[in-house]
Amino acid sequence: MKREPVVSGQFYPDLPQEINETIESCYIHPVGVGKNTVQVKGKLKGLILPHAGHIYSGPTTTWGMKRLSLENPKPKRFLMLGPNHRVRGESAAISPDNFWETPLGECAIDEELRQAFLNTGSFKADTLAHSLEHSIEVQIPFLQHLYKKETFSILPIAFLHTISLKDCEKIGKAISQVLSRSEFSDVCVIVSSDFSHDITKNEAYKIDGEAIEIIEKIDPSKFYEMVKNEDRSICGFIPITIFLFSLLGKNVAGRKLNYSTSMEIIPHPRGVGYGAIAFEEKH
Numbered sequence: 001m002k003r004e005p006v007v008s009g010q011f012y013p014d015l016p017q018e019i020n021e022t023i024e025s026c027y028i029h030p031v032g033v034g035k036n037t038v039q040v041k042g043k044l045k046g047l048i049l050p051h052a053g054h055i056y057s058g059p060t061t062t063w064g065m066k067r068l069s070l071e072n073p074k075p076k077r078f079l080m081l082g083p084n085h086r087v088r089g090e091s092a093a094i095s096p097d098n099f100w101e102t103p104l105g106e107c108a109i110d111e112e113l114r115q116a117f118l119n120t121g122s123f124k125a126d127t128l129a130h131s132l133e134h135s136i137e138v139q140i141p142f143l144q145h146l147y148k149k150e151t152f153s154i155l156p157i158a159f160l161h162t163i164s165l166k167d168c169e170k171i172g173k174a175i176s177q178v179l180s181r182s183e184f185s186d187v188c189v190i191v192s193s194d195f196s197h198d199i200t201k202n203e204a205y206k207i208d209g210e211a212i213e214i215i216e217k218i219d220p221s222k223f224y225e226m227v228k229n230e231d232r233s234i235c236g237f238i239p240i241t242i243f244l245f246s247l248l249g250k251n252v253a254g255r256k257l258n259y260s261t262s263m264e265i266i267p268h269p270r271g272v273g274y275g276a277i278a279f280e281e282k283h
Helices: 016-028 054-069 111-118 137-147 165-179 201-216 220-229 237-247
Strands: 042-049 077-083 092-094 099-102 105-109 153-159 187-192 252-261 273-282
Touching: 016 054, 016 137, 042 054, 042 237, 042 252, 054 137, 054 252, 054 273, 077 137, 077 237, 092 111, 099 137, 105 137, 111 153, 111 165, 137 187, 153 237, 165 187, 165 220, 165 237, 187 237, 201 220, 201 252, 201 273, 220 237
Parallel strands: 042 187, 077 153, 077 187, 105 153
Antiparallel strands: 042 273, 092 153, 099 105, 252 273
C-alpha cells in the first residue's frame, strides 16, 4: 500500500522543480539558516520542526535540516511524530502503508521499526488517522531535498490531542524502550509541531519562548500542564510531550536552533509561531 500526497499543491508545490526551488528559497530567506553556523553538541537524537506551508515555516525548518546535515553519519531512519489535526482514527496511529509518496518520489516505511512499536501494545496501525493529515507529510520533502539520491526510511505516527498525561508517559516509555535497542540506535526522531496560533508577534515571542524553555529542560509534565491549563494553541503538544517523556533518564539536552513567526514572512497583525529545537546526546 502507498500513501499518496494529500497537501501538495496546498502546503507545498505540486511539481518537483518548484518544490526544490521553494525549499532552496527557504534556506536563503532572512529567517532561514543561510550561512549561519549551527553547532554540533552531541549525537542528534531528535528535532522539533514546524509543519505549516513551506513558504511560512520552511525557513525555520532549514535550521533543523542544517543540523541534521552535520550529523556524521547522517541518520537513515526517522521516527516521525505528529498531531492528528483531523481527529480521525486511533489515538496513537502508525501508518500501515509500505511507502509514502510526495512529488519528489517514494519514501519507504521502516517495517522493522513499525513491528517493534506495534509489539509494545501502545500503538495501532491505522490508515484513517493519516489519510488527510498534513503534519508529517510536509516534513518529508525537506528530507528528500537534503538526502537527494540517498535512501532513508520513515515511520509516521499520528496522535490525538485528547491523550492524557499518564498515557503520554506510557507511550513515551514505549518509544524509549524500542529506541534503546541496539538495532535502532541510528533512528532520529522528528516531532512535528507549530507553536502559538492567532497571536501578535510580540506575544508569540513571549509565550512561545516560555514553552521552548520548558521543552529545552525536557520537562514533559510541566509542558503538558502549561498547555492544558493555559489553553495554549501548540498543536503538536501531545507528540512533544510524548517525545520528552521518551528522553527522561537519558543524557540528552534540548537546544533551540531558531524561532520565527509567520509575521516575519508576510507582515500581518496576528499569526503563528514556529520553532526548530534539537535534542543531542551529551558528550
